[in-house]
Amino acid sequence: MNTLSIIVPVFNVGCLVKRCIESLINQSYTNIEIIIVNDGSTDDSPKFIEPYLDNPQIKYFSQTNKGLGEARNVGIKNASGTFITFVDSDDWVDLDLYNIIINSMEINETDIAICSVKNEYNNYNSSEERYTYSYSNILSRFKAIGLLSLCERNNYMISPVVWNKVYKKSLILDNNIKFIDNSYWEDDIFSFQVFMAAKSINIVPKVYYHYFQREKSITKHFSKKHIDDLVNSFKKLYMYVEEQDFLDFDIKPMLDCYFDRAISSMLQMLFCNEPSIQVQKEYIIYFFNLFSQKFSLSEAISYLDISRIKRLFII
Secondary structure: OOOEEEEEEEOOOOOHHHHHHHHHHOOOOOOEEEEEEEEOOOOOHHHHHHHHOOOOOEEEEEEOOOOHHHHHHHHHHOOOOOEEEEOOOOOEEOOOHHHHHHHHHHHHOOOEEEEEEEEEOOOHHHOEEEEOOOOOEEEEHHHHHHHHHOOOOOOOOOOOOOOOEEEEHHHHHHOOOOOOOOOOOHHHHHHHHHHHHOOEEEEEEEEEEEEEOOOOOHHHOOOHHHHHHHHHHHHHHHHHHHHOOOOOOOOHHHHHHHHHHHHHHHHHHHHHHOOOHHHHHHHHHHHHHHHHHHOOHHHHHHHOOHHHHHHHOOO
């Protein structure tokens, strides 16, 4: 039986980490190692982790605060499993999730598997589906990147988040893929790189990752760092893609769509969390100034569909 390494970065989640760990040590798939990386928590999170440290399935690492991406990199470096997955420390998973996913990956010989996601709030009655997959599909790399980048309308889409996916560890290590340090967009960059390297991706239906919605989540506020990280991270991704020569199709249009998707996500975050119209405008000006420093405006205009430009000016 292949081993699954489950990487759990922890930063100031308090007692919520107990629920997360319990959902992992009680999995029906028992050949797992749980790699907990305490990323410099300043609250009582370690107190709730300590009772589990005698469990032979658990590896524990503690470091000064370096950010989510670097904590995940520590987990990858210390993973011994054939497969790797990531779980945020305030979330939890269905008890049969990894049994079903690993079995599907082994039968279909896929590099990545993706499951459905439910948003969770304060109680069971508040649960709602976020991403739902009803049928099993084996996707080619081309199709999967298309769904990830939203290049086409489809009944399925793939989110850039990493925690509802399981990866072959060799896919990550052989292609030297790492998370960007201290960036709000580390999932987006990692996902695009790993999808580029994958040969096939498996959609696994009817099992769920449970994504807990906390008021103090980093998605509940907005700052210039969101803009800085977006532009700088995608500049690195464009450079990375230019260096690759193993793809059998033109990936540049897909990357443009993917950047467009991320910009839309950033703007939605801005408008949801910043009520002042004047401040919104200041952020947008800041974004365009930074964008023009890092990217060609002529390429951006060439990418945009004319109908979108007409809608902008109500033509």
